[in-house]
Amino acid sequence: MNVVVVESPAKAKTINKYLGPGYKVLASFGHVRDLPAKDGSVRPDDDFSMSWEVDAASAKRLNEIADAVKKSDGLFLATDPDREGEAISWHVLDVLKKKKVIGDKPVKRVVFNAITKKAVLDAMADPRDIDGPLVDAYLARRALDYLVGFNLSPVLWRKLPGARSAGRVQSVSLRLVCDRETEIERFVSEEYWNISALLRTPRNDTFEARLVSADGKRLQKNSITNGDQAKDIKSMLDGATYRVESIEAKPVKRNPSPPFTTSTLQQAASSRLGFSASRTMQVAQKLYEGMEIGGEVTGLITYMRTDGVQMAPEAIEAARLAIGGQFGARYVPEKPRAYSTKAKNAQEAHEAIRPTDFNRTPESVRKFLDADQFRLYDLVWKRGIASQMASADIERTTAEIEAKNQGRVAGLRAVGSVIKFDGFIAAYTEQREEIEDNSGEEEDGRLPEIRAQEMLAKEKIDASQHFTEPPPRYSEATLIKKMEELGIGRPSTYASTLATLRDRGYVAIDKRKLIPDSKGRIVTAFLENFFTRYVEYDFTASLEEKLDSISAGELNWKDVLRDFWKDFFSQIEQTKELRVSDIIDAMNEALAPLLFPERTDGSDPRVCQVCGTGKLSLKLGKYGAFIGCSNYPDCNFTRQLSADGADGEAAVAETVSFGTDPITGEDITLRSGRFGPYVQRGDGKEAKRASLPKGWTPDKMDQEKALALLNLPRDIGQHPESGKMISAGIGRYGPFLLHDGGYANLETVEDVFSIGLNRAVSVIADKASKIANGGGRGGRSTPAALKELGDHPDGGKITVRDGKYGPYVNWEKVNATLPKGKDPQSVTMEEAIALITERAAKAPAGKAKAPAKKKAAAASKTTEKAAAKPKAAAKPKTAAKAKAPAKPKASAKTKEA
The missing domain is CATH 1.10.290.10 (Topoisomerase I, domain 4)
Known part of the structure; x- marks a missing residue:
């Protein structure tokens, strides 16, 4: 019997079927050990020796593999066919050798590029040894990432309070996003005009032609820069005669794109x-x-x-x-x-x-x-x-047209194309925009019959005003494309790099576009000023080339580490001499558009608007960066950095009234404090306050949302087994459920106001199940779908699922319990949509009904006290009581399980 080690348990089951009873296939569940997240895991002074740590779950699986290998005839290491897979095989073999279970048993490495019976059997018939240079490249990459992260991140913590981390690839990727934002901020829009003519042939067919020259000058896209110039040319064309100068039909081939990487x-x-x-x-x-x-x-x-x-x-x-x-x-x-x-x-x-x-x-x-x-x-x-x-065969037709009016001449061009043979487009129709266009020219639709030298009639002249636009923000797709072009990162790292930027709060995603957060821009500016080399695109790409050379056996991995560490360590040491004032001066200059945007009255954006004499500057506090006045403590003016880079736009300029609470009669107001915008009920020290959660902006607030926040925690209902109340709230770790002294994380703030009893019970049960199975304190899984009904009219799948307390219909974040006795398999799409609509109407996202006065009073002592663990939103403090604004605890990122 031979033992085969793969990464995934799903693969293990499949491959065991293919190989038969002579093999036992076991899963490593990915990496079995890693560098401990503490100082000394990589030791440059000891020739870059490394300490590896095996967690409890991996130790159990390694023991199972070791027991099987003891009784086996041989070992096949069949982890994934990439550098990480090679590393996992090396780790498994190293552990087994230390356990002394290998002996003289043959050990071979096989890779499955596809999980089919033929591919698996072919791979098993052609084994090889572990690729030493590929493992060396992994070790070098892992050591580099550790040395950068565990040496550069502490510098950030000391010099830029509130910064989370830095990384070899992560920081360069963040710089790309921040540099694009700077381009957008510095972009100056320019006016331009496009002029086109709708013309008619003698056969009464119309088509559109674009202006390409006027008065002997070739015109580019932005050549006509103002309305007067456009009006003059339009007037000339309105009275012109039109003649077809030439017609050219040119065959063009379009080639397909390569298969996906x-x-x-x-x-x-x-x-x-x-x-x-x-x-x-x-x-x-x-x-x-x-x-x-x-x-x-x-x-x-x-x-x-x-x-x-x-x-x-x-x-x-x-x-x-x-x-x-x-x-x-x-x-x-x-x-x-x-x-x-x-x-x-x-x-x-x-x-x-x-x-x-x-x-x-x-x-x-x-x-x-x-x-x-x-x-x-x-x-x-x-x-x-x-x-x-x-290839697709396309005929591109170009018509050159002359317009004359009292000695003035203009040129127009019409371009159209016809697919003569669709070729690969027959299979790839929906992705036409990805097809390579070898011509590089802009195309119109198909042109009517146009003959050379014939006269054309003018139907209409159109002059349209446009303005140049800044370069677009990166999406995940375009950022990956740019990283690949520059040689930054590798296929296996793109997704994790982007996830890290989001998790660190360095970037946000809005309408699929990556927007750098202010702290992300501050970190980037710091690195660009004081660690310039290590966020340069060429340097990062050249380091990737060296790592590739290691995997090819052309470079020694420790030589690469020595060369890197010598200069990097010197740079780290130099930062100890940096004064905070030097850092702040550099940040003020590098981030001036973000920190001090121009004011509408034209006054100096660096002058304090409160005292009139102080100078505004970036300040670094315990909870991160903020803007403060140089006359502190005589002037207490401070403000936070806005998330969108538009200084002050996200703040509340003055107190906004939302009327009175229908139950207590107290005033409901929206205010701005040192912790950002918040809502308040009543006045004085006893007034109830709640900070706006992450993603909620002052301009979108109203009385209903304000009351929803102020009435948290929200009672959902009694647990059907314990009889104890389940409530939802927002704490220091984000949105949560509270039941019987235990907590379960919710995915979004909106869940706090919309979640029903059935789903709440299911979430709590999932949390308890995870803990019971050793899955940690916060993990949970979603029940498997019993039936998929299709897509909702507004997008997203509708499924029927089975919760612990009965079946329900799920769409996005809406869960609607099925009527008692309803067979889950018999639910139709129409019935599901009706149930979802009814459930959503009862608890619209982001809103919650105010609890009864009696109920609120009764719950205030118990529920709020019990919610003390995930702390409620901190009360906004006055400027005189603190030096730096703290992040509102109510808007803290949900703690991950």
């Missing part, structure tokens, strides 16, 4: 499907590991962490056969297509992401996949098969 899949899934990078990888992982089809678990796509664009020869041949069978012989090119990547530093060690079987069309497997899995597989299949299809 990790980054291009993440980009396409973001733009086409709205997936985040991490969601794309989650779904792709499941498609790679396999779905049960025809009674057998089969992987649908090849390994999804790769920067290679080539396919295996047998896959290309299979694709060509599938193209011929599904589209016809015309769609099969004479020769197979070969691709090479344009990405900087690409290793191309693995195949591109492709279907494992091109005859397995998306429609043929649709019933076995959920909606997200189907959509991603559909994308991979179309891109993969299109990559080996014939």
Whole structure:
């Protein structure tokens, strides 16, 4: 009997079926050990020796593997086919050697690029040894990330209170986002005009032509810069005669894009499907590991962490056969297509992401996949098969037109195209914007018949005003594309890097665009001023090249670490000499548009508006950065940095009244304090206050929302088993449920106001189950779907699920209990939508009904006291009582389990 070690338990089960009774397949569940998160885990003074730590769960799994290996004939290490997979195999083998269970047993490394029976059996028949240089590259990368993170982050904590962390790739990626924001802030919009003519042929067909020259001058996009100039040209064209100077029909070929790599899949899934990078990888992982089809678990796509664009020869041949069978012989090119990547530093060690079987069309497997899995597989299949299809033949027609009016001459151009042969577009229709356009010219629709030298009639002249726009903010997709172009990071790191930036609060996502938070910009400005080299794009890319050279066996990994550490350690030591005043001066200058935006009255934005003589400056306090006056303590003016970079716009200029509480009769007001905007009921020391949670802005507040906040914690109902009240509130770790002295985290602030009893009981039960199973204090899972009904009219899946206390319908964050006795499998889409609509109407997101006066009074002593663990929103303090504004505890990030 041979032991095979893979990463995933799902893969273990499938591969064990393929290999049969002579093998025992066990899962490592990913990495089995890592560097402890403390000083001394990597020791440069001891030739970069490392200490590895095994957690309890991994120790148990390693013991199981060791027991199996003791009784085995040999060991096959079959972790994922990338650098991380190679490292996991090395770690497992190292631990087994220390346990002295290997002896003289043969140990081999195998990689499964696809989880199909043929791919698995072929890989087992062609084993190899562990790739030493690839492991060395992993060790170098892991050591570098540790040395940067555990030496640079403490500098941030000492010099920039409130900063969370810095990292080798993370900080450079953040700089990209911040640099783009600076470009946007410095951008000066310019006016320009576009002029076009609607013309008619002698055959009464109309078409549009654009102005390209006037009075002997070629015109570019921004050549006409004001209304007077546009009006003059429009007037000339209104009275002009039009003649077709020339017609040119030119054949153009469009070639398909290569199959997906990790980054291009993440980009396409973001733009086409709205997936985040991490969601794309989650779904792709499941498609790679396999779905049960025809009674057998089969992987649908090849390994999804790769920067290679080539396919295996047998896959290309299979694709060509599938193209011929599904589209016809015309769609099969004479020769197979070969691709090479344009990405900087690409290793191309693995195949591109492709279907494992091109005859397995998306429609043929649709019933076995959920909606997200189907959509991603559909994308991979179309891109993969299109990559080996014939080029599209397009005829592009260009008409050059002359306009004359009393000696003045202008030129217009009309461009249109016709697809003569669709080629690969037949398979890849929905992704037309991703198709490579070799012409680089802008196209219109198809033109009518136009003949050279014929006269045209003018129907209308249109002059439209436009303004140049700043470069767009990065989305996850475009940031990944930029990182790949610069050679920053690797396919396996893109998703985790973006997740880190979000988790640290350095960037926020609004309408799928990445917006740097003020603390993210401050960290970037600090690093750019005092650690310039380590956030340079070229330096980071060159370090990636060295790591690639290590994996190729061309460089010694410890030599690379020595070269890096010598200069980096020197830079760290120099920061000890930095004075806080020097840092603040540098930040004030680098971030002036963020910290001191121009004022509408034209006055100096650095002058304090309260005392009139002090100078505003960045201040660094225990809870982060804020703006303060240089005349402190005589002048107590301070303000927080706004999240959107528009200084003061998110603050409350003055107290805003929302009327009176319908129960107590006290005034409800919106105010601004040192902890940011907050709502208050009544006056004096006993007034109830609540800070606005993260994501809530003053301009969107009203009486109903204010009352909802002030009436927290909110009683949801009695637990059906314990009979004790379940309440929801917002504490220092974010939104929570409280029951019988125990807490369970909620996902969003809106859940606090909308969650019903059924779901609340389920969340509490999931939390208890996680703890009982050793899953930590905060984890929980969502019940599996009993039935998928399809998409809601407003988007998002509707499913029927089984909670601990009965079945319910789920859509987004809305859960609606099924009527008593209703069979979950018999629920129709119409019934589900009706239940969801009814449930949502009872508790609209972000709002909550005010509890009865009696009930509120009775609950105030017990519920609020019990909620002391996740502290309620801190009362805003006056400027005279504190030097720096603290982050409102009510808006703190939810503590992760």
